[in-house]
Amino acid sequence: xxxxxxxxxxxxMVGVALLMALYHLVYTQWMLIGPIQHQNLHYMMALVxxxxxxxxxxxxxxxxxxxxxxxxxxxxxxxYMFLNYSGLQEERGPMLDLxxxxxxxxxxxVGLGIEASRRSFGWVFPIVAMCFIAYAVFGHNLPGPxxxxxxxxxxxxVSYGLDLSxxxxxxxxxxxxxxxxxxxxxxxxxGATGASRFFNQVGxxxxxxxxxxxxxxxxxxxxxxxxxxxxxxxxVAATGAFTIPLMKKVxxxxxxxxxxxxxxSSGGQIMPPVxxxxxxVMAELAEVPYVTVMAAxxxxxxxxxxxxxxxxxxxAKRLGIRMTPExxxxxxxxxxxxDAPIFVLPLLAIIALLVMGYSPMFTIFWAMxxxxxxxxxxxxxxxxxxxxxxxxxAFIDGAVTGAKIGVTCAVLGPIMTTVTKTLLGIKxxxxxxxxxxxxxxxxxxxxxxxxxxxxxxxxTLAAYLLVSMVxxxxxxxxxxxxxxxxxxxxxxxxxSCLTPPIAIAALPAAGxxxxxxxxxxxxxxxxxxxxxxxxxxxxxxxxxxxxxxxLAETLAVTVVGAFTVFAFCMMITGYGLRALQVAERVGLGLxxxxxxxxxxxxxxKLLLSGICLFAGLIILQLRGRARLSV
Numbered sequence: 220x221x222x223x224x225x226x227x228x229x230x231x232m233v234g235v236a237l238l239m240a241l242y243h244l245v246y247t248q249w250m251l252i253g254p255i256q257h258q259n260l261h262y263m264m265a266l267v268x269x270x271x272x273x274x275x276x277x278x279x280x281x282x283x284x285x286x287x288x289x290x291x292x293x294x295x296x297x298x299y300m301f302l303n304y305s306g307l308q309e310e311r312g313p314m315l316d317l318x319x320x321x322x323x324x325x326x327x328x329v330g331l332g333i334e335a336s337r338r339s340f341g342w343v344f345p346i347v348a349m350c351f352i353a354y355a356v357f358g359h360n361l362p363g364p365x366x367x368x369x370x371x372x373x374x375x376x377v378s379y380g381l382d383l384s385x386x387x388x389x390x391x392x393x394x395x396x397x398x399x400x401x402x403x404x405x406x407x408x409x410g411a412t413g414a415s416r417f418f419n420q421v422g423x424x425x426x427x428x429x430x431x432x433x434x435x436x437x438x439x440x441x442x443x444x445x446x447x448x449x450x451x452x453x454x455v456a457a458t459g460a461f462t463i464p465l466m467k468k469v470x471x472x473x474x475x476x477x478x479x480x481x482x483x484s485s486g487g488q489i490m491p492p493v494x495x496x497x498x499x500v501m502a503e504l505a506e507v508p509y510v511t512v513m514a515a516x517x518x519x520x521x522x523x524x525x526x527x528x529x530x531x532x533x534x535a536k537r538l539g540i541r542m543t544p545e546x547x548x549x550x551x552x553x554x555x556x557x558d559a560p561i562f563v564l565p566l567l568a569i570i571a572l573l574v575m576g577y578s579p580m581f582t583i584f585w586a587m588x589x590x591x592x593x594x595x596x597x598x599x600x601x602x603x604x605x606x607x608x609x610x611x612x613a614f615i616d617g618a619v620t621g622a623k624i625g626v627t628c629a630v631l632g633p634i635m636t637t638v639t640k641t642l643l644g645i646k647x648x649x650x651x652x653x654x655x656x657x658x659x660x661x662x663x664x665x666x667x668x669x670x671x672x673x674x675x676x677x678x679t680l681a682a683y684l685l686v687s688m689v690x691x692x693x694x695x696x697x698x699x700x701x702x703x704x705x706x707x708x709x710x711x712x713x714x715s716c717l718t719p720p721i722a723i724a725a726l727p728a729a730g731x732x733x734x735x736x737x738x739x740x741x742x743x744x745x746x747x748x749x750x751x752x753x754x755x756x757x758x759x760x761x762x763x764x765x766x767x768x769x770l771a772e773t774l775a776v777t778v779v780g781a782f783t784v785f786a787f788c789m790m791i792t793g794y795g796l797r798a799l800q801v802a803e804r805v806g807l808g809l810x811x812x813x814x815x816x817x818x819x820x821x822x823x824k825l826l827l828s829g830i831c832l833f834a835g836l837i838i839l840q841l842r843g844r845a846r847l848s849v
Contacts, residue, residue: 225275232271233611236618239264243400247584254393255308255383256301261396262332262387263297265625266290269335272619289334296327304383312382317373325376328387332630339623343721344681347673348630355637364650367641378640379633387632390503391684395628398499399680400621401583406493407617408587409562411609412594417558434466434479434531441483442490442524451679451716455484455727463731470540477732478742481717481724482527485747488679488713490520492570497680497709499579504687505705510573515706515764518773519753522780526749529788537794561597565590624678631684638688647689648696659697663707663758666690667751670711671718683712694758703761707754714750717743745791749784752815756780759819776818779826783814786833796840806836 242264246257267290274286299320300307311317317325329352337345355375358367380387440462441455459480466476488494491513498516502509534540565586572582591610598606637643655661670686686708694704716724717740725740732739753763762768763776789795790807799807813829816822 228271228274232268232275232619233615235264235268235271236615236622237611239268239400239622240404240614240618243396243404244584244587247401247580255388256304258388258392258396259297259300259383261400261625262328262392262629263293265622265629266293266297266331266335268619268622269339269626272622273335273338289331292327293331293335296324296331299324300328300383307381308383312377312384315371315373315377317376317381321381322373322376325379325381328380329630329633332387332626335623335626336630339626340678344627344630344678347681347685348634351634351637354643355641358641364646367643370640375640378636385632386636387629389632389635391500391628391631391635392625394500394503395621395625398579398583399624399628400618401580401587402493402499403621403624404614404617405565405583405587405590407613407620408590408610409565411613412561412590412597412606417555417562434462434471434476434535435528436462436465438479438483438524438528438531441480441487442520451484451488451724455480455724455731459484459728459731463728467732470538471534473732473734474729474738474742475534477725477728477734477739478746479527479531480731481722481728481739481743482530482747482750483524484728485714485717485724485743486520486523486527486750489516489523489710489750491517492566492573497683497712500680500683501705501709505702507702508573508576509579511702511766513570513573514766515702515757517765518763518777518780519710519757522777522784523747523749523753525781526784526788527746529785530746530792533788533792533794537792537798557597561590561593564593624680627678627681631681635684635688643689648693651690651693652697657697659694659699659758662693662697663699663755666694666708667711667754670708671715673715679712679716682715683709686712699758700761700767702767703758703764706757706764710750710754710757714747717747717750719744748791749787756815756818760821763818779814779818782830782833783811783818786810786814786829796837797843799840803836803839806832810836 270286270290270293274283277283277286311321333345333348354367355370359369378386463476463480466479467473494516498512499509502512568586568589569582572585598604651662651665654665666686669690670682673682673685687705690708691704695701716722719737719740722740722743725736725743729736729739757763760776762772763780765773786807789799790804790811793799793804810829810833813825817826
């Protein structure tokens with residue numbers, strides 16, 4: 220009997236997921252309802268879909284009954300907003316003349332979003348949200364500078380969404396409804412088509428020719444997969460299931476294999492062209508075209524993946540790993556050429572349409588249609604009709620993931636409203652300025668710490684928005700270029716998934732590798748350390764971002780950046796042309812510092828000193844290797 224009920228709910232979940240996906244695709248071409256009603260419908264379907272998904276995870280009758288009640292309340296609250304749209308927006312909301320039912324619905328809208336977010340991503344983000352809301356309600360009782368104005372419950376509920384002009388129905392939910400859901404759906408579909416085979420073929424092409432083998436495969440395939448999906452945990456699960464066992468087989472230690480995969484998958488969020496959902500939000504808040512974000516992230520992402528790849532290769536040298544034909548699948552040129560168009564053409568379509576100025580909604584619709592057509596042609600020509608079975612689950616998985624992000628975006632609205640109404644948006648920047656003493660480096664460090672702490676266990680989007688509300692104004696007022704300030708917070712939000720104690724990228728990687736979670740997370744932080752340096756470098760030298768400075772300066776900074784990455788990877792692995800001694804690793808650390816300061820400050824003497832020191836260390840290694848070979 221219970222199984223029958225669960226099957227019925229699964230069928231309902233499939234129906235809602237497909238309906239949500241179809242509606243959002245149609246909306247890209249025809250605006251069926253107004254923007255606010257569109258956001259409300261998006262929120263309704265996201266809540267219902269998340270709770271239907273949660274029902275399938277329940278093991279007790281009581282748990283299932285609770286979820287059924289939550290689904291009913293979700294439909295009731297959002298339907299109420301549809302039916303009372305005009306009255307709330309034009310009369311009762313602005314006049315604060317709310318009925319008891321209005322207030323009940325206002326509480327439900329916020330509470331249901333928090334509960335749906337908890338079931339999607341765990342307790343961390345809901346606790347943060349509840350702390351902000353509690354501050355808005357009770358903050359007027361606090362002593363000292365953190366005391367907030369006394370805001371009535373009715374005024375708070377109106378600001379949280381009952382007037383349909385902010386809060387839940389603010390900019391962030393609109394971005395989720397118009398952009399994020401569609402790109403998540405596209406990424407899920409991409410993984411179910413021949414494009415995923417192309418990722419592996421590219422990885423094999425590079426990995427089979429280097430001692431790092433499977434680790435290089437992990438880096439390349441994760442970069443490609445992450446550049447389109449932008450989902451860290453999905454990336455680890457999709458590519459790590461293949462690459463981590465292979466890395467262990469050839470000689471990498473389990474925690475190293477998990478760390479390499481976690482670091483590589485995390486970098487996908489800053490790898491153009493699609494990056495992750497947060498990149499679209501940043502483009503909106505920074506008021507720049509998305510193409511500008513893509514161009515700016517290109518060089519930092521290349522340097523990051525260069526560092527992860529070098530770590531993998533040098534560790535292979537240090538551990539004495541040697542590749543044999545049996546250790547890794549043979550690269551197939553025929554398969555590579557066959558699968559390439561399924562990935563490359565939709566990718567080129569995205570880039571071309573965005574560069575031509577079309578909206579992300581329009582762009583992703585046609586990229587998705589092209590992907591489906593190419594996949595259908597592939598299925599018909601190869602007569603592999605069983606692959607059609609993968610398309611439907613991909614739509615469902617993409618819709619469920621998009622719904623989870625959607626409810627989180629809705630909860631971010633009240634948090635952002637709290638920051639403005641309670642004047643936290645003014646008080647926290649003042650505290651940062653006071654603590655930093657007007658020092659930009661110290662202000663950057665404080666902002667980094669806040670971002671990493673808030674980013675532990677929460678989606679990247681939430682970490683970015685929480686910090687951007689208070690951190691970016693401080694940095695801009697202290698003289699940091701606005702776009703560089705946004706990039707600083709954005710990159711740290713992306714890599715907060717690598718930092719213990721809650722490193723969400725390391726969780727699935729450690730599970731697949733069967734290694735210690737904490738050791739895997741610590742190693743992943745070291746492997747991805749360049750990601751923590753990039754934000755400082757883009758602030759100190761915006762030319763590191765393509766299009767943000769003279770081209771000659773960009774090229775010079777890129778070359779020095781690559782050189783610095785080489786020195787850094789040799790330092791952390793303890794291997795260069797041979798195994799390194801402690802003094803040599805310290806010398807390489809000094810090279811990294813000197814070159815890094817040149818990138819950030821432009822002092823030529825620092826760069827020349829670093830190059831000379833590096834040259835001396837290389838000569839020592841060559842002599843040492845020559846003695847070993849005698």
